[in-house]
Amino acid sequence: MPANKEKASAELVLAGALVLDADGRLLEGPHDIVIRGGKIAAVRPAGSDVARGNSGASGGPQAPEVVDCSGCVVTPGLVILHTHAPMVLFRGFAEDMSIDDWFNKRIWPYESRLTPDHIEAGARLAVVEMVEHGVTAFADHYFEADRIADVVLDTGIRADLAPTVFGLGEGFAERADAAAELIARRRDDDPRLTFRMGPHAPYTCPPPAMEHIVRRARELGVGLHLHVSETRAQVEESRRREGRTPFAAVAAAGGFELPVIVAHGLWVEEEDLTLVGPDTWFAVSPKTYLKLAMGEGSLWRLWGDPRLRVAAGTDGAASSNTLNPLEQVRLWALLGKHASGRADRFTLEDAWRVLMSGHRAFGRGTGAVQPGWEADLVVWDLEQPNTAPVHDVLAAIIYSADARNVRDVLVSGRFLKRDFKVVAVDVAEALRQVEEAARAVVARGPGRATVTY
Ligand SMILES: [Zn+2]
Numbered sequence: 001m002p003a004n005k006e007k008a009s010a011e012l013v014l015a016g017a018l019v020l021d022a023d024g025r026l027l028e029g030p031h032d033i034v035i036r037g038g039k040i041a042a043v044r045p046a047g048s049d050v051a052r053g054n055s056g057a058s059g060g061p062q063a064p065e066v067v068d069c070s071g072c073v074v075t076p077g078l079v080i081l082h083t084h085a086p087m088v089l090f091r092g093f094a095e096d097m098s099i100d101d102w103f104n105k106r107i108w109p110y111e112s113r114l115t116p117d118h119i120e121a122g123a124r125l126a127v128v129e130m131v132e133h134g135v136t137a138f139a140d141h142y143f144e145a146d147r148i149a150d151v152v153l154d155t156g157i158r159a160d161l162a163p164t165v166f167g168l169g170e171g172f173a174e175r176a177d178a179a180a181e182l183i184a185r186r187r188d189d190d191p192r193l194t195f196r197m198g199p200h201a202p203y204t205c206p207p208p209a210m211e212h213i214v215r216r217a218r219e220l221g222v223g224l225h226l227h228v229s230e231t232r233a234q235v236e237e238s239r240r241r242e243g244r245t246p247f248a249a250v251a252a253a254g255g256f257e258l259p260v261i262v263a264h265g266l267w268v269e270e271e272d273l274t275l276v277g278p279d280t281w282f283a284v285s286p287k288t289y290l291k292l293a294m295g296e297g298s299l300w301r302l303w304g305d306p307r308l309r310v311a312a313g314t315d316g317a318a319s320s321n322t323l324n325p326l327e328q329v330r331l332w333a334l335l336g337k338h339a340s341g342r343a344d345r346f347t348l349e350d351a352w353r354v355l356m357s358g359h360r361a362f363g364r365g366t367g368a369v370q371p372g373w374e375a376d377l378v379v380w381d382l383e384q385p386n387t388a389p390v391h392d393v394l395a396a397i398i399y400s401a402d403a404r405n406v407r408d409v410l411v412s413g414r415f416l417k418r419d420f421k422v423v424a425v426d427v428a429e430a431l432r433q434v435e436e437a438a439r440a441v442v443a444r445g446p447g448r449a450t451v452t453y
Contacts (some may be wrong), residue, residue, distance in 0.1 A: 003124075004424040007067040008414040011036050014379065016046045017069035019369050022076050022356040024349045034064070035375040038412035040099040042371055046070075058351035069379055072407060073393055077369045077376040078135025078325045079358025080314050081282030082225070082263040084142045084150045085323070087316030088129065089114070089438050099231065099292045107318055109446030115321050118441060120147040121433040126323055127155045131416045133324045134406040137362055139261055139283070139313075141198050141225050144249040145179075149186050152193050155424040156414050158376065160362060162198025163224035164263075167209025169450055176209070180216040183386060189218075192412065194222075194364065196261065198257040201227035202246040203234055204451055210253040223259030223279070226250070229267040231294050247272035256280055256452060261361060263313060264289075266297035273307040281361040283313030284354075287320045300339045305347070311358040330398060348394040355398075369425030379408035381420075413428055 014033040020026050030046040094106035119142070130138055137158035140148055145163035152159040163179035163337040165172065176197075183195040199205040205213065205226075214289045217224055229235050229246045250256060259279035262268075266289055268282070284299060302308050312325035312332075320328070327341045336346030359367025366376040375389065380397065382405055384390065387396040397405075409417035416424035 001109070002152045003426060004414070006156070006415045006418070006423050008412065009035075009036055010062055011041075011064035012375075012413055013066045014069045014074055015066050016379070017072050017074040017379065018393070019043065020073050020075045020438055021369050022353075022354040022367050023151065024192065024394055026393060030417050033375075033377070034370060035410075035413040038375055038414070040369065040371055040373050040375050042157060043271065043369060061255065067408070070148050071381070071383055073380040073382060073397075074361060074369060074375040074382065075397075076356060076369060076380050077378050077409065077411070078355060079135045079311065079362060079367075080130065080135055080138040080323060081218050081261055081311040081358040081361055082285065082313030082315060083126070083138055083323060084145075084316035085126035085130075085138065085140050086114070086119040086142055086319070087125045087318040088230065088320035088323070089122040089434065089441060090117060090316070091321055097220070099294065102292060102319070108449035108451065110441060112447035112449050113441060113444045114143075116144045116147050118437040119144040120151060121430070121437040123148045124155070124430045125434040126317070127151060127157050128422050128427050128430050129323045131157065131409050131422050131424055132403040132406065133322075133326065133377040134380075134403075134409055135323070136378070136409060136416075137358065137364075138220050138323075138409045139196075139225060139358075139362070142348060145195075146186070148184055149189065149193055151188055152389055155161065155412055157424065158192040158362070158364065158366070158411050160194045160196060160225070162196040164198040164200055165205070165209075165213060166200050166451055167205030167213070172205075173207045173212055176216055177215050180220060183220055183222060187222075190405070191221060191364070193451055194362075196223045196225045196259075199224065199226045201230070201234075202249040203239060206219065207242075207249065207253060209248065210255065214253045214255050214258065217258055218254070223261070224255055224265070225261040226255075227263040228265050229272070230264045232267050233390070235269070245269055245272055247275050251275040259361075259363075263315070266299060267292055268298050268302065268308070270298075270302060273305055276307055277360075279355070281309050281311050283311055283358075284332055285313040285315040285320055285328055286335055287322075287328055288315040290331065292319060296339060298334045300346075303336060308362075309357060310354050311361055312355050324403075325358075326397070333398065348392070348398050351398045352394055375410055375413040377410045379407055380405050383406040
């Protein structure tokens with residue numbers, strides 16, 4: 001029995017909405033958005049001929065379901081291009097400590113004791129939180145991707161899952177092959193579910209491991225999702241050990257010939273940008289960089305280089321505490337202004353593009369409020385105390401809005417959040433399961449991590 005009991009209507013009309021598209025421009029006047037078979041069938045000036053339900057090809061006698069969106073703004077959904085969804089289990093569990101202690105004393109030892117049930121519970125609550133914030137798609141990087149895939153199918157959200165592989169120690173080839181087998185087995189489950197190979201990072205996947213994983217990805221015809229050059233120390237260590245940057249290590253293994261999600265890339269160097277491919281996307285999570293004191297990096301300095309394609313990530317809630325891409329993009333813009341000393345740079349339009357570009361990385365026909373595109377949409381209510389009055393819709397969303405303003409969330413025309421309430425998941429049950437899982441994980445105590453940071 002799927003958790004999300006909402007059925008997509010044969011025909012649904014979001015009526016009388018202002019439409020803000022991925023380019024950050026508002027359509028003139030209110031519009032009706034007609035959704036049929038999960039896709040946007042028409043976007044037309046409000047009030048045309050909605051009530052007659054005569055909008056064409058389906059031709060059925062059924063009147064369309066009309067949802068009043070007057071006074072609201074409809075946009076494409078938000079995308080998280082890098083997270084570790086199950087890590088909500090460790091929200092607030094490793095605070096005010098160095099990145100070394102964060103990994104070595106807290107996260108990796110405790111993570112090593114997680115069970116598949118814990119991971120599934122974490123992933124389900126993560127979906128609740130994401131949907132609250134208007135997220136319609138997320139790219140995940142974690143273990144037990146089978147169980148996360150179950151949650152994706154069950155809830156109705158869209159996801160790209162990268163079963164994570166550490167390339168150190170015994171049996172890396174078997175682990176990589178198991179990840180490839182999972183992808184081959186589940187890739188046709190549902191169009192909402194896609195996969196990539198997920199090597200953890202160059203510093204945990206030495207060249208033979210990285211080459212093996214890239215080979216598997218190429219055989220499957222999928223991309224990669226991995227951490228690269230997160231800290232200055234990682235870049236220095238890579239230079240010392242291999243005489244090249246982490247980006248160069250990925251390139252040497254042929255990685256950038258594939259579509260790639262680079263988690264963070266905070267310390268990318270200018271010459272690294274000559275190595276990345278046309279389908280390489282940087283998923284940035286400034287809240288994590290600030291909390292873990294990872295330094296100023298180069299992303300803001302290199303901003304504007306067309307080879308640096310930036311999208312919003314959140315990282316896991318163990319480091320970022322929230323799964324809210326809007327908060328990340330807000331910090332991204334503020335840090336850019338601060339670092340450059342230029343208040344007129346890192347504009348609202350730039351921030352909106354960063355928020356929307358995850359759709360292009362996904363490449364699944366989402367990310368536009370136009371006929372033919374998937375109906376992965378958010379209905380924003382900005383007539384609320386935290387956002388009113390709305391002089392500028394983009395400013396209201398980028399700098400003021402939060403989950404309170406997210407009225408409805410749809411993926412392929414099906415509601416995941418409706419009238420301010422998440423309907424994709426039994427929220428009380430998801431909370432209960434996560435509380436139980438988190439208690440069990442802490443009670444078990446730390447295990448022995450296979451890697452050290
Ligand atoms: Zn990460």
